[in-house]
Amino acid sequence: MAGFQWSGTLEPDAKLPTEAELRDQYDVSRETVRKSLALLMNEGLVVSARPQGHFVRRRRPMVFRPQAEFRKRPYSPEMDAFTTEYAAEGREPRQEIEVAIVEPPEEVAKRLRLEPGELVAARKRVRYLDGEPFNINDSYFPLALVRDSEIMRPEDIARGANQVLAELGYRQERALDELYVRMPIPEQVHRLGLGPGTPVGIHVVTGHTAKGKPVRVAATVLPGDRHVISYERQREFKARARRGRAPPQ
Structure with missing residues (x-):
């Protein structure tokens, strides 16, 4: 114009x-x-x-902090991490949760190192803030590990699915994070009500036990017009200290 x-x-x-x-x-x-x-x-x-x-x-973007996943927090018995954090900011969070037993997508089966024919439990969530769908969080677990657990119920788990896995003997001690940015597929456009031309960031995390066994893949789809992705890093000086050299001031 x-x-x-x-x-x-x-x-x-x-x-x-x-x-x-x-x-x-x-x-x-x-x-x-x-x-x-x-x-x-x-x-x-x-x-x-x-x-x-x-x-x-x-526009009131949501700050997405992947590094906060394994931090201990005083969640209430009635509310999980997402609900607790954003309710404290004065916003109105809610989630729609679906649980199903499915054949894993190829990229999920590869990350979980599944054999052909192995099934997964899929927890699919759309997260809302103030009535607007903000992001998708879909998690996949080897069915053999979680078949009779709370993970199979389509409801919030206040202490989190990670803690349920730990109680089952599969505590995650290491996580591999991957970030992708692209245009959304039609399913994501529908679930999030995206307007034309809205790109998404996709955060994929694969959780491993101390012995290196992958036990969870979670994919979070973050519309670019609704999120700020915030990573926090800290320099480590342990190796220098062991060699007798002090870290720089």
Whole structure:
């Protein structure tokens, strides 16, 4: 749109001028206005609420912290990690959970080192914040390990599936994290209600026991317009200390 600049002066939830007002203001065609509005919607800046019009999208991203998975936290008996953390921020979290026994996707079977024909228990979750679907978290476990456990129930596990695995004798001592960024597949678009042009980040974690046995694969799908991925790192000086050299100040 000739001369149009997105200055950020409109507040979240503010209504944009009508198509007719935009045509008059910028002296452009109706087609140009519609293409410009579609571009703003594709970028996640504007939402359409017909017949009221177009509005500035209110954006309050979720901070996703993969390194926090194995930290001990004082979760309540009624709420799991996700619910506890975001309720404390004054938001309204909820989850939809489905559990099924399935043949594992090829990439899951490879990571879990399963034999042909082995089945997995799949816990599929869509996580919501303030009524909006924010991300997908699908976890896969070798069925032989979890068949009669709480992992098979389609409900929140307050202490977490990782703790259930530990109680079954499969405590995860090491995790391999993988991050991918791409456009979503149709299933993800449907489950998350994604608008056109919204990329996703995919965090895949494979949990291993101390003996190196893979016991869980979890894939979290993070829409790019709703998340900030935050990793925290700390330099280790143990090797230098053992050799008698002090770490730099």
